[in-house]
Amino acid sequence: MSHDHNGTSLEEFRKYRQKMNHKILEQGNLQIKRFFNLDSQAYEDGALSKKTKELLGLVSSMVLRCDDCITYHIIQCADVGVTDAEFFEVFNIGLVVGGSIVIPHLRRAVETLEECRAVTGIKKETSSLKAR
Amino acid sequence: MSHDHNGTSLEEFRKYRQKMNHKILEQGNLQIKRFFNLDSQAYEDGALSKKTKELLGLVSSMVLRCDDCITYHIIQCADVGVTDAEFFEVFNIGLVVGGSIVIPHLRRAVETLEECRAVTGIKKETSSLKAR
Amino acid sequence: MSHDHNGTSLEEFRKYRQKMNHKILEQGNLQIKRFFNLDSQAYEDGALSKKTKELLGLVSSMVLRCDDCITYHIIQCADVGVTDAEFFEVFNIGLVVGGSIVIPHLRRAVETLEECRAVTGIKKETSSLKAR
Amino acid sequence: MSHDHNGTSLEEFRKYRQKMNHKILEQGNLQIKRFFNLDSQAYEDGALSKKTKELLGLVSSMVLRCDDCITYHIIQCADVGVTDAEFFEVFNIGLVVGGSIVIPHLRRAVETLEECRAVTGIKKETSSLKAR
Amino acid sequence: MSHDHNGTSLEEFRKYRQKMNHKILEQGNLQIKRFFNLDSQAYEDGALSKKTKELLGLVSSMVLRCDDCITYHIIQCADVGVTDAEFFEVFNIGLVVGGSIVIPHLRRAVETLEECRAVTGIKKETSSLKAR
Amino acid sequence: MSHDHNGTSLEEFRKYRQKMNHKILEQGNLQIKRFFNLDSQAYEDGALSKKTKELLGLVSSMVLRCDDCITYHIIQCADVGVTDAEFFEVFNIGLVVGGSIVIPHLRRAVETLEECRAVTGIKKETSSLKAR
Numbered sequence: 001m002s003h004d005h006n007g008t009s010l011e012e013f014r015k016y017r018q019k020m021n022h023k024i025l026e027q028g029n030l031q032i033k034r035f036f037n038l039d040s041q042a043y044e045d046g047a048l049s050k051k052t053k054e055l056l057g058l059v060s061s062m063v064l065r066c067d068d069c070i071t072y073h074i075i076q077c078a079d080v081g082v083t084d085a086e087f088f089e090v091f092n093i094g095l096v097v098g099g100s101i102v103i104p105h106l107r108r109a110v111e112t113l114e115e116c117r118a119v120t121g122i123k124k125e126t127s128s129l130k131a132r
Numbered sequence: 133m134s135h136d137h138n139g140t141s142l143e144e145f146r147k148y149r150q151k152m153n154h155k156i157l158e159q160g161n162l163q164i165k166r167f168f169n170l171d172s173q174a175y176e177d178g179a180l181s182k183k184t185k186e187l188l189g190l191v192s193s194m195v196l197r198c199d200d201c202i203t204y205h206i207i208q209c210a211d212v213g214v215t216d217a218e219f220f221e222v223f224n225i226g227l228v229v230g231g232s233i234v235i236p237h238l239r240r241a242v243e244t245l246e247e248c249r250a251v252t253g254i255k256k257e258t259s260s261l262k263a264r
Numbered sequence: 265m266s267h268d269h270n271g272t273s274l275e276e277f278r279k280y281r282q283k284m285n286h287k288i289l290e291q292g293n294l295q296i297k298r299f300f301n302l303d304s305q306a307y308e309d310g311a312l313s314k315k316t317k318e319l320l321g322l323v324s325s326m327v328l329r330c331d332d333c334i335t336y337h338i339i340q341c342a343d344v345g346v347t348d349a350e351f352f353e354v355f356n357i358g359l360v361v362g363g364s365i366v367i368p369h370l371r372r373a374v375e376t377l378e379e380c381r382a383v384t385g386i387k388k389e390t391s392s393l394k395a396r
Numbered sequence: 397m398s399h400d401h402n403g404t405s406l407e408e409f410r411k412y413r414q415k416m417n418h419k420i421l422e423q424g425n426l427q428i429k430r431f432f433n434l435d436s437q438a439y440e441d442g443a444l445s446k447k448t449k450e451l452l453g454l455v456s457s458m459v460l461r462c463d464d465c466i467t468y469h470i471i472q473c474a475d476v477g478v479t480d481a482e483f484f485e486v487f488n489i490g491l492v493v494g495g496s497i498v499i500p501h502l503r504r505a506v507e508t509l510e511e512c513r514a515v516t517g518i519k520k521e522t523s524s525l526k527a528r
Numbered sequence: 529m530s531h532d533h534n535g536t537s538l539e540e541f542r543k544y545r546q547k548m549n550h551k552i553l554e555q556g557n558l559q560i561k562r563f564f565n566l567d568s569q570a571y572e573d574g575a576l577s578k579k580t581k582e583l584l585g586l587v588s589s590m591v592l593r594c595d596d597c598i599t600y601h602i603i604q605c606a607d608v609g610v611t612d613a614e615f616f617e618v619f620n621i622g623l624v625v626g627g628s629i630v631i632p633h634l635r636r637a638v639e640t641l642e643e644c645r646a647v648t649g650i651k652k653e654t655s656s657l658k659a660r
Numbered sequence: 661m662s663h664d665h666n667g668t669s670l671e672e673f674r675k676y677r678q679k680m681n682h683k684i685l686e687q688g689n690l691q692i693k694r695f696f697n698l699d700s701q702a703y704e705d706g707a708l709s710k711k712t713k714e715l716l717g718l719v720s721s722m723v724l725r726c727d728d729c730i731t732y733h734i735i736q737c738a739d740v741g742v743t744d745a746e747f748f749e750v751f752n753i754g755l756v757v758g759g760s761i762v763i764p765h766l767r768r769a770v771e772t773l774e775e776c777r778a779v780t781g782i783k784k785e786t787s788s789l790k791a792r
Binding site: 413416417425428431435460463 | 752774
């Protein structure tokens with residue numbers, strides 16, 4: 001009933017996303033290609049920082065209740081150093097604005113965040129080992 | 133393509149929900165904790181009965197098309213004695229208000245209801261055996 | 265900025281609704297006519313009472329954030345004797361499920377409810393005068 | 397309560413739309429400008445005709461319940477010769493897919509269509525007078 | 529994280545849909561039965577062709593972000609001869625109207641389309657073998 | 661057709677909002693009161709600044725397409741010093757995530773922003789006159 005989160009690693013998410021985006025873009029519809037470009041550019045540093053923009057992407061994905069979009073923005077946010085306390089303040093705004101209907105997505109978001117932290121932990125250990 | 137309902141028992145749904153709710157609440161964001169409290173209190177007996185309120189929760193979940201929320205409220209409704217005829221009248225309102233886009237969720241709702249009835253049947257048999 | 269509620273009476277709402285429904289139905293699309301029939305029938309007494317069904321229609325309209333639908337169901341609910349305490353428990357469920365994005369609609373709903381009560385008050389006085 | 401349609405002509409709609417689009421585009425955010433271009437290009441003749449694409453835009457606007465978008469696409473559809481029977485088949489699909497929550501928008505759509513036909517009638521008469 | 533598309537064939541989708549629709553309809557709620565009829569009739573040839581109507585169903589399903597509905601309409605569209613170029617113009621309109629939140633559904637839609645084409649390819653080969 | 665923005669000042673918006681919020685809260689439903697408190701608290705300084713949180717509220721309101729909520733958060737954002745360039749980057753994210761269906765709300769948002777800037781301009785002049 002619940003979206004099965006355990007069986008699909010962040011790595012699988014990345015691979016599927018990359019494979020299908022590739023197929024979409026190679027199909028040759030120029031306007032779809034331009035849309036994808038606009039989508040990437042929207043989160044780049046500008047008057048607002050990339051970090052703030054990724055938080056905006058995350059909260060939008062929560063209130064619109066799209067698990068894949070939430071996962072994507074959590075990964076991006078974690079990459080630019082968003083802390084747990086910051087994440088939960090965004091989650092709270094998503095919850096208050098979007099209502100209890102957001103809760104099942106919040107559960108999966110928290111699981112995704114855990115996976116992100118675990119992956120980063122492994123990476124850090126590995127690179128500190130290499131650094132010796 | 134269809135959400136796999138067979139592979140996940142109601143029991144798994146309950147466990148995942150409980151485990152993740154626990155993680156969310158132990159993280160220490162006080163406002164999220166308060167929101168969860170408000171969410172629980174909304175369905176308690178008051179001017180309207182718990183039963184009516186659970187039906188309100190169910191129809192809201194249907195028109196907003198959230199499978200996990202539908203599952204949760206079906207379980208609650210079944211617990212307070214909602215009959216099949218009553219369930220299908222709620223389903224019909226959800227369908228008319230929300231449109232055919234609700235149909236895939238209706239299919240899974242009917243499957244969930246079946247599982248609920250099966251579980252209750254087993255419980256009743258067991259307790260009547262014990263009662264002897 | 266806020267939807268202008270003061271300048272349009274419940275009477276105007278009813279007239280516009282009736283006039284346009286008439287135009288839609290006289291156009292001759294049989295399927296639309298059938299949809300309108302299904303919509304009316306959904307709230308009739310059955311396994312669940314008309315009152316409960318109107319409450320279901322109201323909460324659905326709130327979480328989907330449609331002012332006209334909210335107005336319609338408030339009128340219907342008031343007609344079948346829903347009390348203020350009951351109305352506000354439905355409003356609360358709409359708010360908790362749908363989130364703060366529902367609040368502007370809640371403001372207009374409360375104004376509509378006030379107008380309903382005022383109209384009913386006038387009707388009662390008039391009919392009690394006539395009854396003498 | 398109902399969206400006031402009588403007091404605002406299609407001409408006012410066009411003027412407000414044009415004035416504000418101009419302000420948005422002159423502000424200088426390049427990505428918003430590109431988005432507006434993609435939006436215009438999406439409805440141009442291609443593998444599918446402009447007419448089919450405008451019908452797609454209309455039904456999307458109905459199920460997403462945006463009055464201004466519905467108005468815009470009705471004008472475009474009327475311009476490329478969509479008949480009343482065709483309009484009502486699109487309205488029916490919008491209604492079945494999106495549910496009764498679409499009905500208030502359908503009422504306003506039918507009023508907008510009437511205004512479009514009236515304006516076109518006046519134009520035709522005028523140009524046939526000029527043609528003599 | 530991503531909806532698992534590989535493990536569920538179009539055939540499984542059809543079977544689950546058929547099985548559950550059967551259960552819903554045999555339950556005996558007459559209004560739900562009528563709604564299902566209206567839903568089927570909405571896409572039949574009329575003033576607009578079945579093909580155009582299926583495209584309308586597809587774009588509606590995309591902007592409302594329902595995977596099962598998208599899958600259903602892709603199958604129907606493929607059956608009536610919609611080409612890849614036409615599909616991607618519908619996808620583009622869905623994307624522009626509904627925004628980047630549609631992208632995860634677009635990925636799964638493209639995968640579904642691939643499966644449809646593969647199945648049709650096998651059918652054609654088989655029937656050309658039989659024809660010898 | 662377009663939401664009439666010219667005839668309603670920001671001042672009227674504030675007054676209506678305040679009047680109706682007062683009526684809602686004085687009605688005595690404790691849970692609704694608590695929800696309103698949670699809603700206010702969500703935007704206070706914490707791990708994230710009030711400014712960032714108001715931007716999160718604004719983008720959420722855009723993708724969920726609620727004019728009143730957009731107006732409210734634009735006023736709040738302007739109060740904490742959000743610049744035009746920053747506003748338009750938020751608008752762009754709202755547009756890309758939510759799609760062209762957001763455009764009518766963007767038009768009204770830009771008009772609201774103009775009104776905010778005009779009001780602030782008047783205030784500044786007045787206070788600098790007083791300061792002499």
